[in-house]
Amino acid sequence: MENKPTSVWTSNRFWRRSATWITGVAAVLLILLTFDSMGQMQMGTAEDIQNKVTKRIPSPVVINYKIDYVLDPYRGHEVPIIGGKTVDSATGKVSSKFEEKEKFFGRDDWSEEEARALIHKGKLTIQAKNCMDCHTLLGNGAYYAPDLTKAWLDPAWSSEGPLQAMTGANSKEEAMATFLQNPDKYPTHERMMPNLGITPEEAKAVVAYLKFMSAIDTNGFPRNFGKIKGAVDARK
Amino acid sequence: MQGNRLYEGQKLALKYFTVAIVLFGAQLLFGLIAAIQYLYPSFLFNTLDFSIARMVHINALVVWLLYAMIGAVYWLLPDEAGVEVVGVKLGTLAFYILTAAVAVVVLVYIFVQVGPGNEMTLWLITEGREYIEAPRWADIGIVAVVLVFLYNVYATVLKGKHSGILVVLMADLIALAGLYLAGMFYTDNIAVDQYWWWWVVHLWVEATWEVYVAAVGGYILIKTLNANRQVVEMWLWIEVAMMFGSGILGLGHHYFWIGTPEYWWEIGALFSALEPVPLVGLFVHVLYDWGKERGKGNSIKNIPAFAWLTVETFGNFLGAGVWGFMHTLPQINLYTHGTQWPAAHGHLAFFGAYVAIMISAIYLAVQGKAGLKEMKMTKAGWWAISLITVGVLLMTVSLTLSAYTQTMVERGMHGATWEGYFIAQANKWFVQGMGWRLASGLAVVAGYALLVYDLLTVTKKQPAEVTEGEAAVQTA
Numbered sequence: 001m002e003n004k005p006t007s008v009w010t011s012n013r014f015w016r017r018s019a020t021w022i023t024g025v026a027a028v029l030l031i032l033l034t035f036d037s038m039g040q041m042q043m044g045t046a047e048d049i050q051n052k053v054t055k056r057i058p059s060p061v062v063i064n065y066k067i068d069y070v071l072d073p074y075r076g077h078e079v080p081i082i083g084g085k086t087v088d089s090a091t092g093k094v095s096s097k098f099e100e101k102e103k104f105f106g107r108d109d110w111s112e113e114e115a116r117a118l119i120h121k122g123k124l125t126i127q128a129k130n131c132m133d134c135h136t137l138l139g140n141g142a143y144y145a146p147d148l149t150k151a152w153l154d155p156a157w158s159s160e161g162p163l164q165a166m167t168g169a170n171s172k173e174e175a176m177a178t179f180l181q182n183p184d185k186y187p188t189h190e191r192m193m194p195n196l197g198i199t200p201e202e203a204k205a206v207v208a209y210l211k212f213m214s215a216i217d218t219n220g221f222p223r224n225f226g227k228i229k230g231a232v233d234a235r236k
Numbered sequence: 237m238q239g240n241r242l243y244e245g246q247k248l249a250l251k252y253f254t255v256a257i258v259l260f261g262a263q264l265l266f267g268l269i270a271a272i273q274y275l276y277p278s279f280l281f282n283t284l285d286f287s288i289a290r291m292v293h294i295n296a297l298v299v300w301l302l303y304a305m306i307g308a309v310y311w312l313l314p315d316e317a318g319v320e321v322v323g324v325k326l327g328t329l330a331f332y333i334l335t336a337a338v339a340v341v342v343l344v345y346i347f348v349q350v351g352p353g354n355e356m357t358l359w360l361i362t363e364g365r366e367y368i369e370a371p372r373w374a375d376i377g378i379v380a381v382v383l384v385f386l387y388n389v390y391a392t393v394l395k396g397k398h399s400g401i402l403v404v405l406m407a408d409l410i411a412l413a414g415l416y417l418a419g420m421f422y423t424d425n426i427a428v429d430q431y432w433w434w435w436v437v438h439l440w441v442e443a444t445w446e447v448y449v450a451a452v453g454g455y456i457l458i459k460t461l462n463a464n465r466q467v468v469e470m471w472l473w474i475e476v477a478m479m480f481g482s483g484i485l486g487l488g489h490h491y492f493w494i495g496t497p498e499y500w501w502e503i504g505a506l507f508s509a510l511e512p513v514p515l516v517g518l519f520v521h522v523l524y525d526w527g528k529e530r531g532k533g534n535s536i537k538n539i540p541a542f543a544w545l546t547v548e549t550f551g552n553f554l555g556a557g558v559w560g561f562m563h564t565l566p567q568i569n570l571y572t573h574g575t576q577w578p579a580a581h582g583h584l585a586f587f588g589a590y591v592a593i594m595i596s597a598i599y600l601a602v603q604g605k606a607g608l609k610e611m612k613m614t615k616a617g618w619w620a621i622s623l624i625t626v627g628v629l630l631m632t633v634s635l636t637l638s639a640y641t642q643t644m645v646e647r648g649m650h651g652a653t654w655e656g657y658f659i660a661q662a663n664k665w666f667v668q669g670m671g672w673r674l675a676s677g678l679a680v681v682a683g684y685a686l687l688v689y690d691l692l693t694v695t696k697k698q699p700a701e702v703t704e705g706e707a708a709v710q711t712a
Contacts, residue, residue, distance in 0.1 A: 010470060011470075012400065012466065012469055012470045012473060015470055015473035015474050015477065016400075016473045018473070018474075018477045019473045019474075019476040019477035019480070022477045022480060022481040023476070023477070023480040023481070023484070026480055026481055026484035026485050027480075027484055029484075029485060030484050030485060030487065033499075033500075033503070034431075036497070037431065037491070037496055037497055037500075038428070038431075040496075040497050041425070041427050041428055041431065041495055041496065041497075042425075042428075043424070043425045056427070056495050056496075056497075057425055057427050057428075057495050116424070119424055120424050121353055122353075123424045123426065123429075124353040124354055124355065124357070124358070124422075125352075125353025126353075126364065127353075127357075127358060127362070127363060127364030127365060127422075128350060128351045128352060128353045128354070128357035128358065128361070128362070128364055129350045129353070129364065130287045130288070130291060130349075130350055130362060130364045130369065131287075131364070132364060132365065132366040133286070133287035133288070133290050133291045133364075133366060133369075134285075134286055134287045134290075136574040137426060138426060138427070138430060138493060138494040138495065139493050139494070139573040139574035140366065140430055140490075140494070140574070141366055141574070142286075142287070142290050142366070143574065143575060143576055143578075143579060143642075144270075144273075144274070144286045144287075144290070145657075146652075146653075146654045146657040146658075147574050147652055147657070150652075151654070154653050154654050155653060155655075156653065156654040156655055157654075163654070184281075184282060188658075189277075189658050189661075190277050190278070191277035191658075191661070192277065192281065194281060194282045194285040194287075195282060196350050197350070197352075198353075199352070199353075202352070202353045205353065206353075213426060216426070216427060216495045217495060218493045218494065218495060219492060219493055219496075219498055219501075220493075220570065221492070221493030221570060221573060222570075222574070222647065222651065222652035223570050223571060223647065223651065223652070224647075224651035224652075225651045225652055225653065226651050226652075226653045
């Protein structure tokens with residue numbers, strides 16, 4: 001049995017009640033914030049893009065558009081830009097125009113249904129091949145291979161980049177898909193990606209997912225993506 | 237202690253502890269493979285790739301800690317409640333089912349590794365979500381086994397005494413089990429996926445597991461020092477208040493960059509900055525009790541268990557508290573997120589917060605099984621704790637140096653591109669850090685071998701007649 005405490009500060013009852021209340025309040029706050037976050041994090045639709053509504057997680061039809069990652073002076077960090085940008089002259093805020101299209105595997109008219117099916121397959125493949133146990137996605141995962149959050153925008157895969165040239169493909173998406181199917185054939189570094197038996201369909205879907213993921217608003221992560229290349233490179 | 241007469245629940249605890257120690261070995265083995273691959277990437281390439289080695293390394297860690305956690309509860313439950321564990325036969329059956337399931341999951345991880353990109357793979361092979369990769373069928377099995385465990389805890393406590401330690405554990409375990417459900421679904425939306433994934437990962441290791449540790453730590457203090465129960469339980473409630481008060485909303489520090497709203501910057505920064513506070517409390521509390529009991533001339537009843545508990549309090553504060561705080565503010569985390577920083581933090585935090593206290597609980601069970609009133613540290617035990625602790629500390633410092641290099645070179649200079657990443661990975665200082673990490677890993681493996689030897693032999697190597705008076709003189 002408890003002895004009579006000399007002060008409230010040494011009373012077990014006081015601390016038990018405090019613990020219960022504090023835990024309860026924290027849990028309720030977390031649940032309320034979760035409702036708000038879930039609302040803001042819902043995947044957008046093709047209609048949003050038509051109406052030029054920016055969503056944190058856009059519709060998968062963004063694969064039909066040119067995607068960019070530019071500094072927004074208003075928010076103070078980089079933001080994804082879909083289909084060209086407009087700049088607000090008063091605040092400097094940049095936003096997506098949703099106009100400039102870009103062919104993805106030869107097409108820029110992927111319907112919402114097709115695009116959703118593609119990223120569905122892509123996400124399943126990303127999980128089935130344990131990508132996260134070498135790479136990071138949105139910065140989470142293992143640190144044995146490059147972060148994939150903005151991999152779609154990586155200068156190495158652009159038409160001037162060494163990786164596209166290495167695969168002999170004519171476009172970024174084809175280069176990435178070719179690499180994914182036989183990564184051990186293209187040794188870029190001593191540390192190579194293993195062959196995970198990725199089929200052509202799976203590779204296409206994974207690349208679609210990478211393009212879709214690069215359009216997610218990550219509050220400016222990663223910082224300065226690809227911006228300093230060439231300027232501060234000690235090897236050159 | 238009840239001499240040689242153990243409760244059936246405590247015999248079940250010994251089974252859980254045995255599997256835990258075996259899996260601990262597997263964790264170290266696969267960690268070693270992954271550490272070698274950082275330096276020699278062709279090692280086991282296309283046979284047992286880094287992704288698999290790393291997955292088994294971390295899954296073995298999580299599973300052995302859960303085994304040890306369940307074991308420790310089965311150990312203290314009948315002792316605290318004063319009655320036999322109610323459904324001990326059911327508990328034993330659940331133990332064998334869980335162990336068989338774990339064996340199948342691990343064999344599939346190692347020999348099947350990956351599957352085609354469809355739902356079948358997620359159900360049968362891997363869910364491919366870091367830390368909780370276990371396929372869906374195993375998830376359901378885990379839930380069933382945990383329900384049996386929870387039933388046993390609740391039914392036993394309701395039948396016996398309701399100590400403060402047991403009340404905290406009852407509340408904590410139900411939250412711990414319930415949170416696992418947040419990780420059992422699939423979505424195409426990777427931001428929402430990671431949002432709920434952190435509910436499991438963070439609210440386990442930075443909230444419910446920490447509270448579990450505080451409760452079991454309280455029990456170990458009572459057993460090793462004869463600490464005053466009322467004081468221990470008062471501290472326990474204070475720690476619960478501080479841990480849940482900071483840890484629940486501290487979840488926000490995982491919501492800086494995954495497609496979540498910006499307000500998590502402030503919430504995550506504030507509450508995660510508070511997370512180290514209860515961890516300071518934990519070690520002040522242990523040292524305070526130690527000093528107080530020493531002042532009274534009381535001896536420590538189980539020196540290895542107490543030594544590991546001390547490692548726990550410092551390790552928890554340093555690894556989870558200090559190393560966590562170092563990169564928890566968004567202004568810093570923007571550059572450290574997704575680098576070796578979390579690896580440095582993770583190694584010391586898991587060792588400090590969880591591994592050490594579970595070894596402490598296992599030493600307590602070893603003493604109880606032999607029915608010894610007091611247990612001294614052996615030479616092997618001393619070497620084991622020294623090699624493992626110094627090894628993990630050195631590993632953490634090595635990874636921290638690699639992390640600094642990666643953050644500055646890859647993130648600061650090159651902006652996280654493919655090329656920037658590999659330039660940083662090839663940096664001499666980065667590679668040196670990885671080399672020291674492997675060396676310190678070998679020290680930990682040596683320490684583990686000694687630990688296993690000591691756990692098996694410590695009770696036979698005790699000085700023949702350790703009377704209470706003598707013990708008091710020696711420890712004073």
